[in-house]
Amino acid sequence: MKKTDAKTLKNCLPQWLREHGLPLHKPFACLNPVHRDTHPSMGYNEKNQTVHCFACGATYDIFDLVGQEENLTDFPSKMNAVNRRYGGGEVIRVTAKPTPIFPYKEGEGIPDPYFSGRGLSDETVLRFGLVVEEGYAVLPVFVNGVCRSVCRRAIDPAVEPRYKNSRGAMQLWNGAAIVRAVGSVLFVTEGIFDALSLEELGFPAVALCGAANTARLMKDLGGCAPVANPEKVVLAGDADEAGQGMNERLREQLTARGIACEVLPMPEGCKDVNEALVKDRAALQAACEAAATRRTEQRNPALEDEFLDYLSKRAKTAITATGISGIDKALDGGLHAGLTVLGAVSSMGKTSLMLQMADTLAAAGRDVLFITIEMSRMELIAKSAVRGTKERARPLLDGKLPEKKVRELISAYRQKTGGRVELWEPDAPLTPAFLDEKVSAFCESHTAPVLFLDYLQLVAPARAGMTEKQTADAAVAMLKQLARRYDMPVVAASSLNREAYRPGSAEPGMSAFKESGSVEYSADLLLVLKYRTDADKERRTGPRRLALTVLKNRFGATGESIPLDYEPEKELFRDGAAKTAPRTGRNVIR
Structure with missing residues (x-):
C-alpha cells in the first residue's frame, strides 16, 4: 500500500469525524473514554487538526483517535493504521467557524455600586474591564488582550436566568497571572469574583470558571518550562463539595508536577473568597499572606519512599x-x-x-x-x-x-x-x-x-x-x-x-x-x-x-x-x- 505523509494524513480528521456522526461546527460528547461527558464539551479545531475537550482537557488528532480504536500505543503503528484507512484518498478540508471576539477592553471598565458592594475598588473594575449592562454584571475573559468569552451574572438574585455566559467553553480568567506568578505564588479559584477579590488584595489569581476546568490550568502550566512555573500555588476553591473536589484534584496534579501547593483556609463562616473579602477584609488578607509565605514540605518525596508507600497500600491485595x-x-x-x-x-x-x-x-x-x-x-x-x-x-x-x-x-x-x-x-x-x-x-x-x-x-x-x-x-x-x-x-x-x-x-x-x-x-x-x-x-x-x-x-x-x-x-x-x-x-x- 502506498504511504501518505503524516501531515497529509493528519488533515483527514474531518473524514473520521463524519464517519462517526460527529459535527464539525458545534460541540459533541468528549471522546476520552474515562470522561463521563453529560454536556457536549469537545470541539473540532481546523487550524491544528485536533479535537479538544474544554472540560477534561483531552486533545486528540486523528492518530490518537484511530490508535484509541485499535488500541495502538506507538506512533508508527498509529500512522500505518491511519494510512490503511485514508492513505491515497482525497483529503477534505473544512473551515471552522472563527473564534468570536467581544467588544470589551482591558482598562476600560465602568465603576458601579454593585462592584463596590462586592468589595472591589474602582481601580480593579477599570483594570479588568468590568461593566454593568441590562441588569447583569459583565465579567470579560481576556486572552492576549482580546476578549474571547464573557461571564454575565444577574445583579438581582431573583432574576432568571442567573447567568448569561457567552456560548462555547470559557477560557481561564486572568490567565496572564500565571506569567506574573513565575517564581512566586499563584492563587487559583473557581469563580471570577473570587479571583478578582484576591487581585484586589494584590495577589496574582486565576479563575477556572468552573471547578471541572482543572485540566486547562494544568495544560497552561505545562506550557512553561519547570523553572518558569510558580514557586507555589495556593488553592482557593469554595467551601463546598465542588470546591473541595477542585482543591483535591489540583493538589494531586500539582504535586505530581513538582509544584508546591496548599489550600487557603477560609475565614470562619465564609463560603468563598469574595464573601470573606466583604465580611472581613483584614482576616482574608492575613490568611493569604500566611499561605503565600508559609514554607512547604519537599516538593517530591524520595522515590524510595514513594514506592514503599505504594507497596504498603497494596499489602492487603x-x-x-x-x-x-x-x-x-x-x-x-x-x-x-x-x-x-x-x-x-x-x-x-x-x-x-x-x-x-x-x-x-x-x-x-x-x-x-x-x-x-x-x-x-x-x-x-x-x-x-x-x-x-x-x-x-x-x-x-x-x-x-x-x-x-x-x-x-x-x-x-x-x-x-x-x-x-x-x-x-x-x-x-x-x-x-x-x-x-x-x-x-x-x-x-x-x-x-x-x-x-x-x-x-x-x-x-x-x-x-x-x-x-x-x-x-x-x-x-x-x-x-x-x-x-x-x-x-x-x-x-x-x-x-x-x-x-x-x-x-x-x-x-x-x-x-x-x-x-x-x-x-x-x-x-x-x-x-x-x-x-x-x-x-x-x-x-x-x-x-x-x-x-x-x-x-x-x-x-x-x-x-x-x-x-x-x-x-x-x-x-x-x-x-x-x-x-x-x-x-x-x-x-x-
Missing part, C-alpha cells in the same frame, strides 16, 4: 489465590492486579471457572463484583450452590428439589462466601460508560475489590455505528483503566474467533483473539482454556481433561500448560492428574 494449586503455582500465587482475559470456545466452562475463582476469593475475605451479561444472576447462584455437592444446578433451577434442600444449599453458599460476592445482571445495555459507573461505585464502597466480567464481547457499543471490533476495543480499554485506577485484578471472559471452532483447526493461540478486539495487546495475563489432547475432546465419560495455557504474562513466564479436570455436573474444577509441562518462556517483564 497482594495475594489473590484462586484455590486451584496448579493455577496459583503457575501465576506466582494467583491473580494479580491488572487485566486477565480468559478465552475459550463456547461451553468449555470459562464461566464456571471464573465463578469458582470468585467464590474462593470471597471466602478468603475479598469483595467481588461479578458482572454477568450472558447468564442470569439466579443461574450463577445455582451453579455456586451445587458446586462439590451431590445436587445439580438444573434440577435446582427447575424447582425439583425440596424447599428444605434449597434453603440448605443457598445458606451454605451464602455462609461460605460471606455475602461478599455481588452478582450484577445489568438492566440496560452495558456500555463502557455504564460499566465504569457501576464498577467505580462498587470500588469506592468496598475494600480490596476484584472484578469479573462475563463476557467481553457482550459489552454494548459506546455509540451508534461502531463495529464489533471497535466495541470490543473500547470495552478492553475501559477494563484496563479500571484495573489501573483501583489497582485490582480484573478478569474477563472472551470468545475466540471463528477459526478456533473449525474442525481440525490448530490449538487456540494468540491469533485466536485477533477478531476479539485488542485483547492480545492490552491484557496483562492472557489465558486460554482448551482440551489437553484430541482424544480428550472425544471422551464422553468422566471429567473433562482440560488445560489452561498461559499465552501472555506481562510479569512472568509464558507457555505453561496447567492441567485441569472439569466436572460440569458438579460445576467444579480441580487440579488435573497429568504433570504440569515445564515452562518454556523466559521470566522477563514485557
Whole structure:
C-alpha cells in the first residue's frame, strides 16, 4: 500500500469525524473514554487538526483517535493504521467557524455600586474591564488582550436566568497571572469574583470558571518550562463539595508536577473568597499572606519512599489465590492486579471457572463484583450452590428439589462466601460508560475489590455505528483503566474467533483473539482454556481433561500448560492428574 505523509494524513480528521456522526461546527460528547461527558464539551479545531475537550482537557488528532480504536500505543503503528484507512484518498478540508471576539477592553471598565458592594475598588473594575449592562454584571475573559468569552451574572438574585455566559467553553480568567506568578505564588479559584477579590488584595489569581476546568490550568502550566512555573500555588476553591473536589484534584496534579501547593483556609463562616473579602477584609488578607509565605514540605518525596508507600497500600491485595494449586503455582500465587482475559470456545466452562475463582476469593475475605451479561444472576447462584455437592444446578433451577434442600444449599453458599460476592445482571445495555459507573461505585464502597466480567464481547457499543471490533476495543480499554485506577485484578471472559471452532483447526493461540478486539495487546495475563489432547475432546465419560495455557504474562513466564479436570455436573474444577509441562518462556517483564 502506498504511504501518505503524516501531515497529509493528519488533515483527514474531518473524514473520521463524519464517519462517526460527529459535527464539525458545534460541540459533541468528549471522546476520552474515562470522561463521563453529560454536556457536549469537545470541539473540532481546523487550524491544528485536533479535537479538544474544554472540560477534561483531552486533545486528540486523528492518530490518537484511530490508535484509541485499535488500541495502538506507538506512533508508527498509529500512522500505518491511519494510512490503511485514508492513505491515497482525497483529503477534505473544512473551515471552522472563527473564534468570536467581544467588544470589551482591558482598562476600560465602568465603576458601579454593585462592584463596590462586592468589595472591589474602582481601580480593579477599570483594570479588568468590568461593566454593568441590562441588569447583569459583565465579567470579560481576556486572552492576549482580546476578549474571547464573557461571564454575565444577574445583579438581582431573583432574576432568571442567573447567568448569561457567552456560548462555547470559557477560557481561564486572568490567565496572564500565571506569567506574573513565575517564581512566586499563584492563587487559583473557581469563580471570577473570587479571583478578582484576591487581585484586589494584590495577589496574582486565576479563575477556572468552573471547578471541572482543572485540566486547562494544568495544560497552561505545562506550557512553561519547570523553572518558569510558580514557586507555589495556593488553592482557593469554595467551601463546598465542588470546591473541595477542585482543591483535591489540583493538589494531586500539582504535586505530581513538582509544584508546591496548599489550600487557603477560609475565614470562619465564609463560603468563598469574595464573601470573606466583604465580611472581613483584614482576616482574608492575613490568611493569604500566611499561605503565600508559609514554607512547604519537599516538593517530591524520595522515590524510595514513594514506592514503599505504594507497596504498603497494596499489602492487603497482594495475594489473590484462586484455590486451584496448579493455577496459583503457575501465576506466582494467583491473580494479580491488572487485566486477565480468559478465552475459550463456547461451553468449555470459562464461566464456571471464573465463578469458582470468585467464590474462593470471597471466602478468603475479598469483595467481588461479578458482572454477568450472558447468564442470569439466579443461574450463577445455582451453579455456586451445587458446586462439590451431590445436587445439580438444573434440577435446582427447575424447582425439583425440596424447599428444605434449597434453603440448605443457598445458606451454605451464602455462609461460605460471606455475602461478599455481588452478582450484577445489568438492566440496560452495558456500555463502557455504564460499566465504569457501576464498577467505580462498587470500588469506592468496598475494600480490596476484584472484578469479573462475563463476557467481553457482550459489552454494548459506546455509540451508534461502531463495529464489533471497535466495541470490543473500547470495552478492553475501559477494563484496563479500571484495573489501573483501583489497582485490582480484573478478569474477563472472551470468545475466540471463528477459526478456533473449525474442525481440525490448530490449538487456540494468540491469533485466536485477533477478531476479539485488542485483547492480545492490552491484557496483562492472557489465558486460554482448551482440551489437553484430541482424544480428550472425544471422551464422553468422566471429567473433562482440560488445560489452561498461559499465552501472555506481562510479569512472568509464558507457555505453561496447567492441567485441569472439569466436572460440569458438579460445576467444579480441580487440579488435573497429568504433570504440569515445564515452562518454556523466559521470566522477563514485557
